[in-house]
Structures are given as C-alpha cells and as structure tokens.
Amino acid sequence: MGDPLVTLPELIRGVRGARTQAMEQELVQRECARIRGAIRAGDPQAGTTNLTKLLYIHLLGYPAHFGQMECLKLLASPQFHQKRIGYLGAALLLDERQDAHLLLTNSIKNDLAHPSPCVQGLALACLGSLGSAGMCRDLAGEVQRLVRDAPAPVRRKAVACAVHIVRKVPELSDIFVPICDRLLKERSHGLLHGTLLLITEMCERSPDVLNHFRKAVPRVVEMLHNLEVSGYSLEHSIMGVSDPFLQVRVLRLLRVLGQGSEEASEAMNDTLAQVATNTETSHNVGSAVLYETVLTITAVHSAPGLRVLAVNILGRFLLSRDRNIRSVALTSLLRLVHVEQSALQRHRATVLACLRDPDPSIHRRALDLSLALMTGANVRTMTQELLGFLETCPLAMKPPCASGLLLAAERFAPNKRWHIDTMLQVLTMAGSSVPDDAVSRLIQLIVEAGELHPYIVRRLYGALARDISQQPLVQVATWCIGEYGDLLLADSCEEAEPVQVEEGQVLALLERVLQSHLSLPPTRALALTALMKLSTRLPGDIDRIRRIVSVFGSCHDIELQQRAVEYNALFRKYDHLRASVLEKMPLVKAEEEEGAEVVAPGGQKGASSSSTQEEPSQIADLLDLLGGPPAAPLVPAGSDAPVAESLLDLLEDVTTAPPIPPLTVWEGDGLRLDFAFQRPPADPHLLLITASTSRTSPGTASGFLLQAAVPKSLQLELEAPSGTSVPGPDGAPLSQRLRVRNPGQAPLRMRLRVAYTPPAGVPVQETLEINDFPAAAWQ
Amino acid sequence: MIKFFLMVNKQGQTRLSRYYEHVEIHKRTMLEAEVIKNCLSRSKEQCSFIEYKDFKLVYRQYAALFIVVGINETENEMAVYELIHNFVEVLDRYFSRVIMFNLDRVHIILDEMVLNGCIVETNKNRILAPLFVLDKMAES
Numbered sequence: 001m002g003d004p005l006v007t008l009p010e011l012i013r014g015v016r017g018a019r020t021q022a023m024e025q026e027l028v029q030r031e032c033a034r035i036r037g038a039i040r041a042g043d044p045q046a047g048t049t050n051l052t053k054l055l056y057i058h059l060l061g062y063p064a065h066f067g068q069m070e071c072l073k074l075l076a077s078p079q080f081h082q083k084r085i086g087y088l089g090a091a092l093l094l095d096e097r098q099d100a101h102l103l104l105t106n107s108i109k110n111d112l113a114h115p116s117p118c119v120q121g122l123a124l125a126c127l128g129s130l131g132s133a134g135m136c137r138d139l140a141g142e143v144q145r146l147v148r149d150a151p152a153p154v155r156r157k158a159v160a161c162a163v164h165i166v167r168k169v170p171e172l173s174d175i176f177v178p179i180c181d182r183l184l185k186e187r188s189h190g191l192l193h194g195t196l197l198l199i200t201e202m203c204e205r206s207p208d209v210l211n212h213f214r215k216a217v218p219r220v221v222e223m224l225h226n227l228e229v230s231g232y233s234l235e236h237s238i239m240g241v242s243d244p245f246l247q248v249r250v251l252r253l254l255r256v257l258g259q260g261s262e263e264a265s266e267a268m269n270d271t272l273a274q275v276a277t278n279t280e281t282s283h284n285v286g287s288a289v290l291y292e293t294v295l296t297i298t299a300v301h302s303a304p305g306l307r308v309l310a311v312n313i314l315g316r317f318l319l320s321r322d323r324n325i326r327s328v329a330l331t332s333l334l335r336l337v338h339v340e341q342s343a344l345q346r347h348r349a350t351v352l353a354c355l356r357d358p359d360p361s362i363h364r365r366a367l368d369l370s371l372a373l374m375t376g377a378n379v380r381t382m383t384q385e386l387l388g389f390l391e392t393c394p395l396a397m398k399p400p401c402a403s404g405l406l407l408a409a410e411r412f413a414p415n416k417r418w419h420i421d422t423m424l425q426v427l428t429m430a431g432s433s434v435p436d437d438a439v440s441r442l443i444q445l446i447v448e449a450g451e452l453h454p455y456i457v458r459r460l461y462g463a464l465a466r467d468i469s470q471q472p473l474v475q476v477a478t479w480c481i482g483e484y485g486d487l488l489l490a491d492s493c494e495e496a497e498p499v500q501v502e503e504g505q506v507l508a509l510l511e512r513v514l515q516s517h518l519s520l521p522p523t524r525a526l527a528l529t530a531l532m533k534l535s536t537r538l539p540g541d542i543d544r545i546r547r548i549v550s551v552f553g554s555c556h557d558i559e560l561q562q563r564a565v566e567y568n569a570l571f572r573k574y575d576h577l578r579a580s581v582l583e584k585m586p587l588v589k590a591e592e593e594e595g596a597e598v599v600a601p602g603g604q605k606g607a608s609s610s611s612t613q614e615e616p617s618q619i620a621d622l623l624d625l626l627g628g629p630p631a632a633p634l635v636p637a638g639s640d641a642p643v644a645e646s647l648l649d650l651l652e653d654v655t656t657a658p659p660i661p662p663l664t665v666w667e668g669d670g671l672r673l674d675f676a677f678q679r680p681p682a683d684p685h686l687l688l689i690t691a692s693t694s695r696t697s698p699g700t701a702s703g704f705l706l707q708a709a710v711p712k713s714l715q716l717e718l719e720a721p722s723g724t725s726v727p728g729p730d731g732a733p734l735s736q737r738l739r740v741r742n743p744g745q746a747p748l749r750m751r752l753r754v755a756y757t758p759p760a761g762v763p764v765q766e767t768l769e770i771n772d773f774p775a776a777a778w779q
Numbered sequence: 780m781i782k783f784f785l786m787v788n789k790q791g792q793t794r795l796s797r798y799y800e801h802v803e804i805h806k807r808t809m810l811e812a813e814v815i816k817n818c819l820s821r822s823k824e825q826c827s828f829i830e831y832k833d834f835k836l837v838y839r840q841y842a843a844l845f846i847v848v849g850i851n852e853t854e855n856e857m858a859v860y861e862l863i864h865n866f867v868e869v870l871d872r873y874f875s876r877v878i879m880f881n882l883d884r885v886h887i888i889l890d891e892m893v894l895n896g897c898i899v900e901t902n903k904n905r906i907l908a909p910l911f912v913l914d915k916m917a918e919s
Contacts, residue, residue: 008882008883012882052882052883055882055883055886056882059793059795059796059882060793061804061805061807061808063804080913080916081913081916081917084887084913085883088883088886088887088890091890092797092886118909118912118913121909125890125894128894128895129799129894129895153905153908153909156899156900157894157899160894160895160897160899161894163894163895163897164894164895189902190899190900190902190905193898193899193900193901194899197897197899238861238865243901244858244861245858245861245862245898245901248855248858252855284857284860284861285861287857288855288857288858288860288861291855291857292855292858295855323825323826323827324826324827324828324856324857324860325857326826327826327828328828328856328857358825359825359826360825361825361826361828361829361830362826
C-alpha cells in the first residue's frame with residue numbers, strides 16, 4: 001500500500017480532530033479501505049493494530065463486519081498478544097447470528113486444552129459470552145474438568161463460563177451439581193462468587209436442583225455469618241463492609257433458596273436479623289447490602305418481627321438524605337404495600353413528605369405509594385395533602401394524580417357531600433388533565449345526591465364566576481346551572497354563602513361562557529342547552545334567551561347551528577311543548593345502553609331526534625337523554641331504588657332473581673312455539689323473550705314468520721330470527737328474540753300471528769292471543 | 780443481568796460501549812443517544828437510577844465523563860452503583876495517562892470484571908494481574 005501504518009492513538013486523535021461529521025466519515029472510510037486492503041494482503045505484523053483500529057471504528061457505529069475473519073485468524077495464532085486481540089474482536093464483532101461463529105468452536109476447544117492458564121482463561125471467557133447452545137454442549141465436559149482441576153484463576157473463569165452454559169442449555173446443569181457442593185467449601189472469594197452465581201442460576205431453572213441445594217442452606221448461612229464478623233480484610237473491604245458484592249450474592253441465593261420453604265427460611269432468620277442490624281449504613285455500600293437483606297426478608301417466610309424490622313429499615317431509608325436510597329426504598333415499599341399494610345401506615349407521614357422532594361421520579365413513586373396507602377380511615381387527611389400536591393405539581397404529573405385522587409375518592413368517600421366537594425376541587429385544580437369520564441361521573445353523582453342540589457349549584461356558580469377556563473369544570477357547572485337554575489335563585493339555602501344571585505347574572509355568565517374563545521365546542525353546546533332549560537325554570541323574561549339562541553342560528557359550528565335552529569323552532573312553533581321537553585332530568589343509571597334505548601319514538605320534533613342520534617361528541621350519552629322522549633313517563637329521582645350499578649353489570653345477562661318458568665305458547669299442526677323469559681338485573685323494566693320454534697313431527701316447515709303486538713303502554717322490539725325454516729325434531733330450533741319494555745309494569749298481554757308452510761304444502765296463518773304470562777315476567 | 784455498559788463524555792460522544800445482549804448497530808446509536816440525553820438532563824439533585832423502557836439505568840458522573848450501566852429488574856441497583864465506582868478505581872490504578880488511547884486495555888479490564896452480564900471479580904489486584912502479564916509479554 002505504501003502508506004505508513006496508522007496506529008490506534010493516531011486514528012483516535014484524527015477522528016477527534018475532525019470538525020464536521022462529513023470529515024469524520026471521510027477519515028473513517030479511508031481507514032476502512034486501508035484495513036480491508038491490509039487484511040487481503042494478509043500482513044501478519046500489522047494484524048493487531050488493524051484490528052484494534054477496526055474495533056474503534058465499530059465503537060463509533062460504522063459497520064465493521066469485514067473484520068470477522070481477521071479475528072478468527074488472529075485467534076488461532078500462537079502469539080498471546082494476537083490471541084488476546086483476536087478474542088476481544090470476536091467478543092465485540094461476533095455473535096450467534098453470524099456465520100463465522102461456528103468456526104470459533106475448534107479454536108476454543110484447542111485453547112481450552114492449552115498449557116498456559118491465561119490462554120485457557122481467554123477461551124473460557126469467550127465461550128462464556130458467545131457460546132451458542134451447540135458449542136456449549138460440545139465443550140461442557142471440558143469446562144467441567146477445568147472447574148475441578150485447574151489452577152485458581154482459571155477455575156474462577158470456568159465457573160463463570162459454567163453459568164453461561166447452564167443458561168443456554170439447562171439440561172447440562174446436572175454435571176455441575178456435584179461440583180458445586182465441593183466448591184462451597186472453598187475460601188477464595190472470587191471462586192465463591194462464581195459458585196454462588198452458578199447455584200443461583202441452576203436453582204432458578206430447575207426445582208430439583210433447588211431442593212438439593214436447600215440442604216446447603218446452613219453452609220451458606222455460615223458463610224454470610226463469617227463475612228459479617230470477619231472484620232477488616234485489606235483485599236475485600238470497601239468502606240468498612242467486608243466484600244459487599246459477595247454478601248449481596250449470598251443474600252440473593254438465600255432468597256432463591258428460602259422462597260417457598262419454611263425450614264430453609266427459619267434457618268436464615270437469625271443471620272438475616274444480624275446482618276440487618278449490624279451493617280453500617282453511612283455509605284452507599286452498607287445501604288446496598290441492607291437493601292438486599294430487606295428484599296430477602298420480604299421474599300422468604302420470615303418471622304413477623306423480622307418483617308417489621310425490614311419495613312422499619314425501609315422507613316429509615318426514606319428519611320435518608322441520599323436520593324438514590326430514597327427512591328429505592330419507595331419502589332420496594334410499593335411492592336410491599338399489599339402485604340404489610342399496617343406496618344407501612346406508620347411511615348405515611350414520611351411518604352407524604354417525599355412528595356415535596358425536588359426530584360420528579362421520587363414524586364411519581366411517592367404518589368403511587370400514597371394512593372396505595374389510602375384507606376377509609378385516613379382518606380380525609382391524605383386527600384388534603386394530595387390536593388395540595390396537585391396544585392403545585394408539574395404538568396406531566398397532573399393526569400395520574402388527578403385520576404388517582406378521583407378513584408380513591410370514589411372508593412373511600414365517607415359521604416356524598418365530601419365526595420362531590422373533592423371532585424370539584426380536583427377539577428378546579430387539575431383543569432384539563434382529568435380523565436375523560438370524570439365529567440360524566442360527576443354529573444351522575446350530582447344527580448343522585450338529590451338533597452345537595454342547592455348547595456352544589458351555588459358552589460358551581462361561584463367557581464364558574466371566578467374562572468371559565470377549566471373546561472371540565474365549566475361543562476359540569478353549565479349543566480348543573482341549566483338543570484337546577486331555579487334552586488340557584490331561591491333563597492332557602494342553609495349554607496354559609498348567602499350570595500344573592502340575580503337572574504340576569506346567571507344569564508350573563510352563561511353568555512360569557514358561550515362567547516369565550518376558551519370554550520371548546522362541547523362546552524358551548526352544553527351552555528346553549530343550559531340556557532334553553534333556564535327558559536322554563538326561571539321566572540323572568542325569556543326574550544333575552546331567545547335573542548341569544550337566535551344569534552347562534554347562523555353560527556359557523558354546525559352542531560351549534562343545528563341546536564340553535566331547533567331551539568328556535570321550540571320557541572316559535574312548539575312553544576306549548578317547551579315546558580315538557582325541558583323538564584328535569586330523570587335519574588341517570590350508570591349504563592350507556594340504557595341511555596341509548598330511551599330514544600324518542602319518532603317524536604314531535606322530527607328533526608331533533610335524528611340529529612341527537614348523530615351527536616359525535618364525548619358527552620353523547622347526556623345528549624341522548626336530553627333528546628329523549630317526554631312520552632315515556634318521567635320517573636322522579638326518589639322512587640327508583642336500584643342505583644349506581646357498576647358498568648360490569650351492563651354486560652351481564654344472568655338473572656339473579658329466581659328464573660321465570662318458560663311458557664309453551666302454542667302447539668299444534670306439528671309445530672311448537674316456546675317462550676323463555678329473562679329479566680336482566682340491570683334493567684327492571686326490560687323483559688327478554690326468546691321464542692323457539694320446533695317441529696314435533698318429522699319434516700321441515702319453511703317460510704316461517706312471527707309477528708307480535710303488545711298493548712299500547714308497552715314497547716316491543718323484535719330482533720331478526722335465526723332463519724326462516726323450522727327443522728325437524730332433531731334439528732336446532734328456530735329462535736327469535738323479543739324485547740319488551742314495560743315501565744309501567746302493566747300486565748303483559750301479547751297477540752301473535754304465525755305464518756308458515758308445512759311440509760305438506762299449503763301455507764298456514766294462525767293468530768294467537770296470550771294472556772297468561774307468568775306474573776314474574778311483568779312485575 | 781447487566782445489559783450494557785457505556786462511557787460517555789459530556790458532549791454526548793461514546794467513549795466505550797459494551798453490550799451483553801445483541802443489539803443491532805443502528806439501534807445502538809439510537810439507544811446511546813437517548814440514554815445520554817436522559818442522563819445529561821438530570822441535575823445533581825436527582826437520583827442516579829432512571830427507568831428507561833423496560834430496564835433501569837444506573838449512572839455516575841466523574842468530572843466530564845458519565846458511566847451508564849443498563850440493568851434489568853433482578854439486579855440490585857445499589858450494588859451496580861458500587862461496581863461502577865470499583866471499575867473507576869481500577870482504571871485509576873492502572874492508567875497513568877489518559878484512558879482513551881488504550882481502548883483495548885479498558886475492554887480487557889471490563890471483561891475481567893463482568894462476564895456475560897454478571898459480576899465475576901471485584902478484587903482490584905486480581906483484575907489487574909492478567910494485564911500485567913500481558914504487558915510483560917508485549918514488551919518482550
């Protein structure tokens with residue numbers, strides 16, 4: 001090539017001196033080309049230098065796979081220096097997916113038998129990091145021999161290599177088990193370290209080995225004890241703790257051995273207690289050992305006193321000034337919280353104090369832990385603290401905090417008023433970070449809390465008057481003002497806020513919300529609807545409302561425009577209906593399906609019913625209810641007993657009431673019609689009838705059609721049948737579902753018309769009247 | 780298990796990288812860039828353990844150099860913190876001059892300490908013994 005050989009330091013200097021990315025790339029390309037040329041030329045002397053340069057280039061992120069064969073060549077060279085570089089290159093450039101990997105096997109095998117321990121060590125290290133399953137199987141015997149017989153430094157590496165073998169090929173652990181027993185008696189720390197690691201790996205993978213080594217627990221415990229009391233040893237102590245890495249390793253093994261076994265755990269109890277109390281925690285080292293001890297204590301079946309000790313240690317960690325320790329303590333406490341509730345409550349104050357720490361990751365963990373520590377007893381104080389936190393926390397933390405608070409409030413609220421108060425506070429502070437369903441949940445809660453309406457609406461009015469930028473709060477407030485506006489103006493309210501609210505003020509506020517640019521389209525829609533409702537509730541003049549509504553008749557937003565036009569129509573042509581349309585909302589059940597079914601049956605305002613069904617906004621359920629039928633009798637809030645069903649019940653069709661006996665409606669002419677009844681517990685007015693038709697004599701009837709009618713006070717819906725031909729007695733019957741809605745619980749009567757063509761030929765039509773439904777079907 | 784071991788300077792350039800689990804080359808650069816960004820943006824007040832994707836990062840700063848180790852959940856983070864410090868002390872003892880011009884030696888030291896993601900040797904003398912042998916052989 002002619003160029004003088006560039007050494008690694010020169011290359012590094014060159015790369016660092018490159019001022020731009022392009023220059024660096026150019027330099028690297030040139031060097032790669034030179035290296036490629038040298039490899040092809042097969043120059044042995046420069047081999048190592050080239051390879052080291054190549055490794056550096058690889059470090060920078062450029063592809064260097066052309067150096068793989070060079071690695072293998074260097075590996076096989078008799079010179080130690082070259083071998084070393086070759087192995088290093090192999091470790092960095094090769095892995096199981098490359099084809100050149102297999103060629104390593106032979107080299108490693110030869111090197112394992114090499115007389116020099118350093119070379120053996122190299123080969124073991126390489127096998128330990130790169131070995132594929134096949135290689136491990138081939139060479140496991142060799143490794144085992146080395147573990148037994150070789151000189152000390154090689155044994156250490158052989159044990160570490162054995163760990164890798166066991167990971168890759170778990171079945172091979174059998175050959176290493178007997179050796180480990182012997183190795184446990186060794187004194188050299190390095191060897192012990194590797195042995196413990198090997199035992200841990202084997203035990204984790206195979207329960208038989210685990211049982212075998214449980215017998216070794218006393219030996220291991222003794223080892224830990226010796227470490228504890230051994231005092232200062234120059235070689236191994238770090239900051240006064242003797243060989244902390246080994247201690248941690250022993251503790252981890254004890255954890256694996258003790259899990260699930262009572263006697264093993266008992267044997268460790270004393271030593272664990274001793275380590276826990278004697279370890280110095282002034283430095284990170286001692287804390288590391290203590291942390292591992294705590295993890296072990298909590299994982300095995302320790303004595304209760306020991307567990308309390310562990311929790312107290314964690315509590316002490318929380319008070320430490322070092323952030324690392326605090327975050328580690330918080331994480332482990334979070335894991336423990338379900339197991340050791342009572343012990344943890346003592347540290348609640350410290351956890352709450354962590355909320356004020358400047359480190360955000362600690363905040364996050366402290367928040368999770370505080371939410372987990374909340375119980376019925378301490379909910380008020382904890383909520384106070386968390387609300388304070390919510391006010392000051394950074395924006396990224398607001399959503400989890402808000403949703404956590406809302407969930408906790410729901411689970412533990414001592415009474416409705418506190419619950420609603422808390423939700424209002426969360427909404428005020430968290431603004432737009434609350435989860436989407438918070439608005440609807442809150443509204444539902446408000447509707448349920450009948451007696452608190454005056455108080456609620458006053459508070460909401462006050463909050464809205466102060467600030468109209470927090471969208472969820474504005475939505476809730478406008479809805480409530482619309483519903484309960486009359487209560488707002490009434491004088492009788494025993495709360496400590498004797499604010500006199502004028503009608504004009506209310507309307508002005510709603511107008512402000514409507515016109516503010518901060519309001520989202522759903523909010524505006526709600527405000528418009530609220531205004532309409534007020535037109536019936538407030539005694540004052542409605543011209544103002546009319547004016548506002550008609551202004552929006554030409555608004556750009558389609559939804560608002562549509563509503564405004566409909567409301568205008570309400571004012572003009574259907575004024576007599578306005579009062580009944582805008583009556584108070586019935587009690588909302590906790591299911592959207594209920595809302596979807598209460599659809600106006602082709603109501604008076606033809607335009608509005610179709611439009612309400614198309615509402616895409618997230619408060620679609622509310623809008624459905626609003627457009628709901630005034631024809632359906634409005635059930636006042638108090639009389640409905642079953643409330644607050646969880647959403648899970650929505651999907652349950654299983655009746656908890658005693659099953660209603662099925663009814664054979666008609667039998668004749670080789671055909672039989674049965675009704676099976678079901679009353680879903682979620683909806684007391686709904687009756688599901690499954691009509692099954694089957695033939696009693698052989699042959700198939702075709703063209704089967706069932707029509708049904710019910711008295712005027714009930715509603716009926718027929719679903720599509722499973723087919724139109726009724727098979728013979730051995731086929732599956734034809735089935736069709738009918739849904740009867742009976743809000744007034746009137747006696748159920750039904751008229752049926754059945755049409756079919758029997759196998760004989762002539763089409764038949766039958767009319768039936770059924771008056772004897774079982775009483776449970778409609779009561 | 781230790782997933783990777785990185786030494787990065789303050790400008791974000793990788794000085795040493797060792798992966799104990801296979802990661803594609805272009806993914807490595809992306810991974811390193813993200814990890815470095817996470818670590819450099821931490822102030823002195825914040826704790827040294829960061830959660831990143833599905834593993835934890837333990838980092839420690841020494842003057843202009845950051846050492847970052849990625850571990851999975853089974854490892855004791857504080858032990859790894861000590862390991863980093865041990866490693867730096869070993870480097871101190873061996874290298875009289877600036878480290879970076881002898882990258883292969885640093886790799887060798889690291890290999891002595893950590894094998895396939897597990898800590899195998901923590902005694903400084905024993906770690907440096909093979910290196911002295913190597914040096915003697917190279918001179919002769």
